[in-house]
Amino acid sequence: MKNQISDCSRFIEQFTLSPGEWIFDYDRLTGTAQFKPLKIDNYAVDTLFKYCDTCLFMSATILDYELFAEWLGIPVGDIYPIRCKSPFDxxxxxxxxxxxxxxxxxxxxxxxxxxxxxxxxxxxxxxxxxxxxxxxxxxxxxxxxxxxxxxxxxxxxxxxxxxxxxxxxxxxxxxxxxxxxxxxxxxxxxxxxxxxxxxxxxxxxxxxxxxxxxxxxxxxxxxxxxxxxxxxxxxxxxxxxxxxxxxxxxxxxxxxxxxxxxxxxxxxxxxxxxAIDKMARPRNVNNRIDDGIIGKGEEYISTGDYANAIVYFKKLLGKNDCRIYLNLAKAYELASLYEEETEIIIRFFKSGTDCGDAQLHDFRQKLKKLDKLGYFDYNSNMEQLEKEFFKNSLMKNSQSVF
The missing domain is CATH 3.40.50.300 (P-loop containing nucleotide triphosphate hydrolases)
Structure with a gap:
């Protein structure tokens, strides 16, 4: 009873201080009336944080720790996030x-x-x-x-x-x-x-x-x-x-x-x-190039004729086939044209060209190598590049997705 009285007193005090931050809701089906705070950032300190020097939040579903902190009224600078990979297969x-x-x-x-x-x-x-x-x-x-x-x-x-x-x-x-x-x-x-x-x-x-x-x-x-x-x-x-x-x-x-x-x-x-079975991006085979055409350009590379390989594959740009970009990147790399290699890979990510997971991994690995050579800042730029890729890929393949 004392606890209930204390809870009621605290509610009246908080409601009086900021009545506009509370919502009254009545469920006609259950006959239940509720007062609910719109947000709790103004109340977390008095109801939780003032009782301790350090708070440990443990959850598998803190999806964004900065928003989590904001909604609890915690300065982001006071949060020390530790993210662990799930042990589940x-x-x-x-x-x-x-x-x-x-x-x-x-x-x-x-x-x-x-x-x-x-x-x-x-x-x-x-x-x-x-x-x-x-x-x-x-x-x-x-x-x-x-x-x-x-x-x-x-x-x-x-x-x-x-x-x-x-x-x-x-x-x-x-x-x-x-x-x-x-x-x-x-x-x-x-x-x-x-x-x-x-x-x-x-x-x-x-x-x-x-x-x-x-x-x-x-x-x-x-x-x-x-x-x-x-x-x-x-x-x-x-x-x-x-x-x-x-x-x-x-x-x-x-x-x-x-x-x-x-x-x-x-x-x-x-x-x-x-965990999603179709997380490989939806495949759009429209405008995809015949294997024989790709193979002809790859012959230039295999024989060391990188100049003709570059000319050949550049003429195919605009087609919806990531192998064009991969082969161009390979030819530029073998010709030690690292700036051009970097530019064509960045162009690929911005194009949203159809690409499977294995090929996408190859592009990432190439950029990591270029990062070590000083031609690309992987840590600063990769996240934004991938966002552009998924955005443009989704737009190109929207009919397949929906």
Whole structure:
């Protein structure tokens, strides 16, 4: 009772000092009224930081420590970030994507019925394993419960969430939990979850007053929360280094969103992106050159005729084939024309020309060599070059992505 009185007194004091920073929200369905702060940066010191000299934040989902500090009211200079690579083997936690289902709100009536056979196929593939379907919304949960014909499914409402979760965890049967709200704070190790389906991109609900105002206050906040939800959801079934869980993303907007994040914010960690089966950029074979034409130019290089190789491949520039740039770079390198080699590789990154992961790695390695020779500053320029490459690649291949 004393603690509750103390909490109420602190709330009244804080609300009186800055009433414009608080939101009143009433849920008619549950009959719950809430006062929520728009932001907590003004309250973190009194409620947490004043009780210690040093605070240790440990999390797998601090996606940007500078924004994390800003939103907690911590001066960035007071933060000492330590980032550790995940010990998990991403091959045991893959993300498989679908290209057929646009799950935007306005398209749900058309797309949702089309997803049923795909989900039933996944359930059949994991017929002896437990899993979870993250529906993101109550509407999608209700649709799937009404249309998926399976006795394995169970779901919950706001009143029995904990009870249903406990039943799911304790069962030895291959149950499938269908839920809009199990994407964080849920521990499903080992056989408790061997597969999961993310039905749509988990954008924050802008119908919530606090969410809407936070999004209006900071244009990066919405993307941060979306990426946070993606990473959190992906991690529900992978809880220790020997664990394994397969994730399926139904929403075909997903790959476009991942590429967009790589261009703009880069909130999604490498381990998340590397787990995606289609993370190799979408291939656009339009304007790609025949192997015989490339081979003719490579003959010049193999015979040491670098001058003719350079002339030959320069005439092919503009075609959507990274082998032109690779061979030009090779010819320039062998001719000791390092400035020209640097220029053609930079031109490649700015072109967004179709390129696989192996070839992209070759370009990076060439720039690292040029860095050692003093022709390119890798640490200062590489990040921006890659952003330009992914941006222009996405624009060129947008029809393939979407």
């Amino acid at each position: 991403i091959s045991k936690n893959p993300i498989h994507t679908f290209r057929d289902f646009n799950m935007t709100y306005g398209n749900l009536a058309k797309s949702a019925p089309m997803t049923v056979p795909a989900i039933e196929s996944i359930l059949k593939r994991h017929s002896d394993e437990k899993g979870i379907i993250h529906t993101i919304s109550n509407q999608c949960r209700d649709f799937l419960m009404d249309n998926l014909k399976s006795s394995r499914l169970l779901t919950h409402d706001t009143d029995n969430r904990s009870e249903v979760l406990d039943r799911f965890k304790q069962s030895d049967n291959p149950l499938v939990l269908v839920s809009p709200s199990m994407n964080e704070g849920v521990d499903l190790p080992g056989d408790e979850c061997r597969f999961q389906i993310i039905y749509k991109i988990p954008y924050p609900d802008l119908a919530d007053k606090q969410t809407l105002l936070r999004a209006q206050d900071n244009d990066r906040w919405l993307d941060y929360r979306t990426c946070l939800a993606l990473v959190q959801t992906h991690g529900r079934g992978m809880r220790f280094s020997e664990d394994y869980c397969t994730t399926y993303m139904i929403d075909n907007r997903f790959m476009g969103y991942v590429y967009s994040d790589m261009i703009s914010n880069q909130f999604l960690p490498d381990t998340f992106r590397d």
